[in-house]
Amino acid sequence: MENNTKQRESLAYEMCLEGYTLEQIGSALGVCRERARQLVRAASGLSVTEITRAQNRPIGSRRNPILSNPDLLGHVLMTAHSYSAIVATCGASKDLVRKWAKCHGLQLPTKAELSERRFYDQIAMSDNPEDCWLWTGPQVGEGYGWYRNWITRKPAYAHRIMWQLVNGPIPRGKMICHHCDNPACVNPKHIYLGNAGTNARDRSSRGRNGTYLTWNEACEIRRLRTEQGWSTTAIAEAYGKSSCSIRNVIAYRSHKKAPNKR
Numbered sequence: 001m002e003n004n005t006k007q008r009e010s011l012a013y014e015m016c017l018e019g020y021t022l023e024q025i026g027s028a029l030g031v032c033r034e035r036a037r038q039l040v041r042a043a044s045g046l047s048v049t050e051i052t053r054a055q056n057r058p059i060g061s062r063r064n065p066i067l068s069n070p071d072l073l074g075h076v077l078m079t080a081h082s083y084s085a086i087v088a089t090c091g092a093s094k095d096l097v098r099k100w101a102k103c104h105g106l107q108l109p110t111k112a113e114l115s116e117r118r119f120y121d122q123i124a125m126s127d128n129p130e131d132c133w134l135w136t137g138p139q140v141g142e143g144y145g146w147y148r149n150w151i152t153r154k155p156a157y158a159h160r161i162m163w164q165l166v167n168g169p170i171p172r173g174k175m176i177c178h179h180c181d182n183p184a185c186v187n188p189k190h191i192y193l194g195n196a197g198t199n200a201r202d203r204s205s206r207g208r209n210g211t212y213l214t215w216n217e218a219c220e221i222r223r224l225r226t227e228q229g230w231s232t233t234a235i236a237e238a239y240g241k242s243s244c245s246i247r248n249v250i251a252y253r254s255h256k257k258a259p260n261k262r
């Protein structure tokens, strides 16, 4: 009888070390939760909380097949596209996932990393890397990719985001133009750093220079004004328009809403 109790005590202690909860230990040994606690303490002289703390495991976490496995958890963290997906896959709160990740020397992906993963999700690439990479998400204007960055909470052109991911920040007063004349393309090899002048020249050489500003140009004009601090005169010169029409665009007197997608 004495032996039997000793066995149960050491079994309870081992299960506790492995991360089982008191409920699980109790049901394995056929005793209540309180008795399981007593068995663990009798075997080790320590409380469950002390054992958990000594192991540097998050307190109160249940034995979870994903959280307790560094390889599985690492895979989930590397491939997930949102925090809610991580929470759903692990079956634990974000806080608990973070604590466990820390125990395994892992880290939760940052918002920027998740946003980037979702960005790449929306690009259709063919087998040939030289082909155009087509944006499959929302498009604006003449078919330019449009992506709402989770960090800035501002939508931006997908090809501009791609250029920044590959090359870093876009210098002041510069534009990102397409070699391939395919607005939906985000292949880094097909986009280059230009300015309003080269863009306008490119555009007119391809016969796309209408008298009316496109929605896309209007967005670019507003961006040049607010983000790059261009003067209306400079913008008017770059686009070959009167500064009056540029001021109308900036003040949203014209080009108030995006046209419907084509």
Ligand SMILES: [Zn+2]
Pocket (backbone or CB within 6 Å): 131, 132, 133, 180, 181, 182, 185, 186, 187, 190
């Ligand atoms: Zn292309």
